[in-house]
Structure formats: C-alpha cells, structure tokens
Amino acid sequence: MILDRVLLSHGVASLPPNIVSSGMLTTVLAGPDGGIRRLTVRGSGADCALVTYDGPRLPAREAQWWMDQASRILRLEDDLSPFYELAAADPELGWVAAGAGRMMAAPTVFEEVVKTICTTNCSWGATERMVKALVEQLGVAGWDGFHAFPTAERMAQAPLAVFSEGVRAGYRGRYLQECAQMVASGQINLEELRDPELPDEEVERRLLSLPGVGPYAVSHLMLTALGRYHRLVLDSWTLPTWAKLSGAAPEARAVEARFEPFGRYRGLAFWMYLTKSWTESQAG
C-alpha cells in the first residue's frame, strides 16, 4: 500500500515520538491551542489516510487543522509526476510510479534537523536512544502521558548537562543546544526554508550555518524535510548499500553517473533505488 511507502520512506520517520507499526503511524504533537495530542494515521483507500486523535473532543475547526498536519507530514500534497515520468523510463525504477517517493516529514524542520544531527557518526541504535531521551526528558507530555517532540524553546533553555548526562549525546549535545538557541532566538527561521521561492543554494547555505550540520545532513534534510530532491545522500550506509545492490563501486562518482538522467530528482531516485526492498515484505 502507498501509505507504507511513506511510513517506511526513511529511518528518521520512525524515530520518537513517531511509532510506525503494521502500516499505521502514531505520533504526538501540539495542536493550535498548545494542547498535546496523539495522532494516528491509517491507510484508507489507495492513496488517502484516515486520521484519528486521542483526547478530549475537538472543536470542528480544529479537526481540519489536524487533518492538514497529517497531510503535510505524509506529503500527500506533493506532486511527484515529473519524477514518475523519469522513473517510468528507467528499467530499475519504473515501480516507483505506482505511488512511491513521498518522504515523510516531521511537523517542523527543527525536529528534522535535531534528529538528523542525532544520526551522524553513530550507530542507528544510538540515534534511537538519543532521540527517545530527548523526547522523554524535554518534550511536553499530554493528558495521557505521551510526550511531543521538544520545542526549540525548551531545548534552548535546557542546561548542557541535560544533553550530555541526560540524553548522552556526547559532543553532539553542544550542537543540539546551539541549534535550538539559534531557532528560539530567531537567528534562523527554519520554517522559512520551505518557501519554494528560495533557491536551493540559499537553503543549503542556511542549513550549513547550523552547528553539527554538514554535507550529509544537508542532503538528508533537503530530501526528507524540504522536498528538494537533487542532492545525493552519501554516507556510510548508502554507499555500501549502493555497491551491494548495483555491483558498482561504492563511490560518489558512480552514483552520480547512474542517476544523472533524473536531473533535479536524482537524489530521490537514488534513495528509492536503495530502499526498494523496505516494503517488499508488506502485502499489496
């Protein structure tokens, strides 16, 4: 099912406060009134989703707000038809045109930045541990005890000891705290990076100004958080996986040559190539 492709689009999508299981997403976030609620998305039909939210009854006008959030997180509004046209002409990527390619996004770019920094230079298990600790220790809990992802404001106010001794983020603790302070102070506006009028180069320049964000993190964020698909995510997982699947050398040049025909979608094409098997065990 298409929802599975979104929920399993990349590893960061299943980090807390998200829970992905059996084709269903549960997450926790603050509503327009600041109240924390749990949001559940289930597949319903070919390409839409059924959204429910736990907690006190919602005013009708708020219900739409939650639907919009779900739609944005799942990138349901993205038009990938130019990518599908290119993919249809590729012998190994024609399958994506059935509706793959939507990269699940966090509610805020800030959340995606924090999680991406937590993927750098460590095992995936360490990433899960750090993000879980961040959510539990700095996220606000709702009526049922579930924690939302921490806001930049709360992370900015937390002493460094929380990041080092509590979250055990190592040297990343300073990066996380500084990023939060830059966002909370207004020094950088990450949500503004969603503006399609901003040139890619400008978006990249601003992301690189964040401590702990380098070339890999920029590529990952452009792909997962901002829906800009030209950059190849090159890291210690993608390169060996590419080599294993293609038989080609685990080198950037080989990847660039292979996906050059995809133009501004080459990063997404590469990612699809790498993750094709992620949903093959699922039915439908």
Add this chain to the structure above:
DNA sequence: CGTCCAGGTCTAC
C-alpha cells in the same frame, strides 16, 4: 580489556 566503528562535522593546517 583494547580497538574499531556506526546513516559526519569541525578545526587547523
């Protein structure tokens, strides 16, 4: 118990 390394980045040449 020491070394290496995992979905890199930063600093100093």
Add this chain to the structure above:
DNA sequence: GGTAGACCTGGACGC
C-alpha cells in the same frame, strides 16, 4: 580548497 585528527557514545569484535 583540500585533507588529517579529534570527537562522545556504546555495541561488536579480537585477544
């Protein structure tokens, strides 16, 4: 502008 070295952490190894 390109490239070593250091960097927190914890799990996986070799000895």
